[in-house]
Amino acid sequence: MDFLYHGLLEAIRLLLSGDPETYSAVAATLKVSSYAMAASLLMGIPLGFVLGHLRFPGRRQARLAVDTLLSLPTVFIGLMVYAFISRQGPLGHMGLLFTLPGIAIGQTLLALPVVIALTATAVESMDANLRVTLRSLGANRRQLMRATLWEARHGILAAALNAYGRVMTEVGISMMVGGNIKWHTRTITTAIALETNKGQFAMGIALGLILLLIAFGVTAAMSLLRGK
Amino acid sequence: MKGTGSPAKGFILLIALLALMFGAAWAAEPQAVMMATTTSTDDTGLLDYLAPHFKTATGYELRWTATGTGKALELGKNCDVDVLLVHAPKAEMKFVEEGNGINRTLVMYNDFVITGPAADPAGIKGKTVAEALSAIAAKKSPFVSRGDNSGTHKMEQELWTASNLPLPEKESWYISTGQGMLVTINVAAEKNGYTLTDRGTYIKYESDKAGKAPQVILVEGDAPLLNQYSVIEVNPKRCAKVNNMLAHQFAVWVTGPQAQKLIQEFKLMGKPLFTPNAKR
Amino acid sequence: MAPLYQLDRIRHHYNGHTVLAIDDWTLSAGSITGLVGANGCGKSTLLKLLGFVERPAEGEILFNGRRTTPMDDATRRTVVLLPQESHLLKRTVFANVAYGLRVRQDRHQERERVAQALEWVGLPADAFARRPWFALSGGEARRVALAARLVLRPQVLLLDEPTTSVDGASAQRMKAAALYAHRQWGTSLIVASHDLAWLHEICHDVIHLFAGRILGTGLQTLLFGPWLDLGAGRVAMALTDGQRFVALRPAEQADAAVAAIDPRRLTLLCSDQAPSQAQAIMEGILSSLTLDPRAGGINASVTVGHTEFRVHLPADHPALAGLTPGRAARIAYAPEDVRWYA
Structure with missing residues (x-):
């Protein structure tokens, strides 16, 4: 199992030597996960808030559906997205297959249920007295919503981190939709899959460690933000 | 109250983001x-x-x-x-x-080769493809297949048929990995079994093992092995x-x-x- | 001038269970009103309706003569409620106190006003304004919550058990701050509390709530039974120390009825004084003696068993001579003075 040790050395070498292939994969990963996170947070937080805060008919069913979608396998999402953006598919004319935005669409679908479900849970678990408190201090309906969202910020941050973890680490969508094209859509995870297939276990480990390093950076930044 | 945008603001941001995402895809249609x-x-x-x-x-x-x-x-x-x-x-x-x-x-x-453990328990070294596969089947030695509908997998299936042997997919000694070639060779090495591989991947495998490869070429050069x-x-x-x-x-x-x-x-x-x- | 509040056939339910039923009730501006009753009697619900935090299921609330609902932001914002569970926002003390001002988009001299409000509840702004919500003791958190209401200088301040489960020093500060608001800006106070001595000290009127209904007003003592039929038209409730509270049998069924006795209908007996034939007597411990600031005279509380009877006496009543809290005291009343609520 000396490839573990070699993997660690390789990771350091790749980072220090500025290996262009590695940095291209890192850039692709960061870019695509940023797109996906931005889109899923922008859509997921309001939807999750509505699901957790408002009482409307069909809410339980919607909640059940979202919770079920948490278990969507990434390869399945990849296939679904492929079916839509393949040139033969309904969105084929947009030319999204084998592009980073294409992957981002799939990853958005992956992250969206996570963001919605966890935001809804965070909002639901707010103290029942919060509403009374805000109303009693004179908040109108809009101010009540804004303050509730802000009070739930720690839960929502946790939702974002959780979704980010899923997006960063998924390989099924990136492989299926992105095609693992070198210099273009090769992400860290598809690169790991490729290196593993090639039997370059040390290289796979190295890339895995780099992914972990990025995840650490993001998480650390978030927890700093949370500390404020 | 900072840090939370109004829904309207969020919607505009979303549109802007989508435009950015797809705009990039549309704009750069490279040759x-x-x-x-x-x-x-x-x-x-x-x-x-x-x-x-x-x-x-x-x-x-x-x-x-x-x-x-x-x-x-x-x-x-x-x-x-x-x-x-x-x-x-x-x-x-x-x-x-x-x-x-x-x-x-x-x-x-390029060509395919049949590799197996150096000890060659089924005794296929130097034989034709048909003879070798018969010997493996008779001996029930582990045979590791790609099983992923790849070109190599298809070639392997054709070789069993061409050798007048039934496809051993249901046999206990037949292992289907559903993965890439190098993974499959490594599985064959772990299982002390035989496998069919393209020569290029084998050369890579052999050099990775730096002279200590447990899998060696046993059958090669036969006409059906052309890829x-x-x-x-x-x-x-x-x-x-x-x-x-x-x-x-x-x-x-x-x-x-x-x-x-x-x-x-x-x-x-x-x-x-x-x-x-x-x-x- | 229209009364501050006018309640008309108010009904409120939770889960199909009626928790409040008030047919007609008015309250005039500038008063201090106490709200007493057992837990679950509807005090918090009534305060939420009065604070326009919730809308009654049925009926109307007129505020200063105008029909008002929780949707009516402008009116609603002159009424401020301190809920029983004062939830602090996950922000600094400063932001908590300033929240109501910001909601009203009233940022003028915000810093000074927040600091001032904190001073009123005895929390120096220098030490507390920057603290996060979690770095406060229970009493401090409650005081911050009150400061967040006082800073708004409301026309009406509704306090739901403001001093329950806070330390003595905090309670003292909060009581003083509430009274300050009343004196300074004429704020009408409506206070739900179990602290009867405090209510009797500050309130112009006290309202008794029982099972969602208003059981009369005033500083009377309520007795909830069960009632034992003594025959000869009399009933009695056993007090925990073996004595009995005797009354004439009510017109309607006795077991669900609530008896009330007015403080002015109770009297203290001097140690050597014999009661008249018509009087019923109970022996208890004098628990407090306070000056009645408005009506004049003395309010005394006498505890018999676990029940506290409130007695109003003229300041020169002979039984008061040499009497101090902690001493045994005898109270007397005429059973026909007991009033009944069905």
Whole structure:
């Protein structure tokens, strides 16, 4: 199992030597996960808030559906997205297959249920007295919503981190939709899959460690933000 | 209250973001030929070696996605790629017959070999393919298959049939990995079994193990083991969106004298991998 | 001038269970009103309705003569409620106190006003304004919550058990701050509390709530039974120390009825004084003696068993001579003075 040790050395070498292939994969990963996170947070937080805060008919069913979608396998999402953006598919004319935005669409679908479900849970678990408190201090309906969202910020941050973890680490969508094209859509995870297939276990480990390093950076930044 | 935008503001941001995402995709439609190919051409580094030469010769970029032959053909059928470089002659011919591809041209071949443990428990060393497979089946020695509908897997299935043996898919000694070639060789090594592999991947495997490879070549050179690669242009009459001009450019180039010479010269660990055989 | 509040056939339910039923009730501006009753009697619900935090299921609330609902932001914002559970926002003390001002988009001299409000509840702004919500003791958190209401200088301040489960020093500060608001800006106070001595000290009127209904007003003592039929038209409730509270049998069924006795109908007996024939007598411990600031005279509380009877006496009543809290005291009343609520 000396490839573990070699993997660690390789990771350091790749980072220090500025290996262009590695940095291209890192850039692709960061870019695509940023797109996906931005889109899923922008859509997921309001939807999750509505699901957790408002009482409307069909809410339980919607909640059940979202919770079920948490278990969507990434390869399945990849296939679904492929079916839509393949040139033969309904969105084929947009030319999204084998592009980073294409992957981002799939990853958005992956992250969206996570963001919605966890935001809804965070909002639901707010103290029942919060509403009374805000109303009693004179908040109108809009101010009540804004303050509730802000009070739930720690839960929502946790939702974002959780979704980010899923997006960063998924390989099924990136492989299926992105095609693992070198210099273009090769992400860290598809690169790991490729290196593993090639039997370059040390290289796979190295890339895995780099992914972990990025995840650490993001998480650390978030927890700093949370500390404020 | 900072840090939380109003829904309206969020919506505008979302639109802006989507515009940014798709705008980038629309704006930069580069002059690149999109190819689906098999893992063997990518894993061996052949395409990394050829692509810059293609760029210099034609000015076009070569992009490829490396998958099993099955998925590569499916991508072609769905008009998602311009050109294919694959190695499953029967499936390719069917693909062309069904009107999915045009101008199928031979490019090169490498060969398959049957590898196994050096101890060779079934005693197949130096035999023909038919004899070797019979011996493995008779001895019930573990046989590790790709099982992923790849070109190699298809070749293996054809070899069992050509040797007048039933497909041993349900046998307990027949192990289907559903994974890539190198993984499959490693599984064979772990199981002390036999497997069918292309020579290029084996050379890579052998050099990775630095002279201590548990799997060795036992059967080679037999005619049925020839592994023919062809280039196929995706039919532009079926797929209006494919860039047949580029596909054709690549097909012509890769079967032309410059590329054929490059393929001849391509070596992995000092050993040639592919034999060019384009008839142009 | 229209009364501050006018409640008309108010009904409120939770989960199909009626928790409040008030047919007609008015309250005039500038008063201090106490709200007493057992837990679950509807005090918090009534305060939420009065604070326009919730809308009654049925009926109307007129505020200063105008029909008002929780949707009516402008009116609603002159009424401020301190809920029983004062939830602090996950922000600094400063932001908590300033929240109501910001909601009203009233940022004028915000810093000074927040600091001032904190001073009123005895929390120096220098030490507390920057603290996060979690770095406060229970009493401090409650005081911050009150400061967040006082800073708004409301026309009406509704306090739901403001001093329950806070330390003595905090309670003292909060009581003083509430009274300050009343004196300074004429804020009407409505206070739900179990602290009867405090209510009797500050309130112009006290309202008794029982099972969602208003059981009369005033500083009377309520007795909830069960009632034992003594025959001869009399009933009695056993007090925990073996004594009995005797009354005439009510017109309607006795077991669900609530008896009330007015403080002015109770008297203290001097140690050597014999009761008249018509009087019933109970022996208890004098628990407090306070000056009645408005009516004049003395309010005394006498505990018999676990029940506290409130007695109003003229300041020169002879039984008061030499009497101090902690001493045994005898109270007397005429059973026909007991009033009944069905």
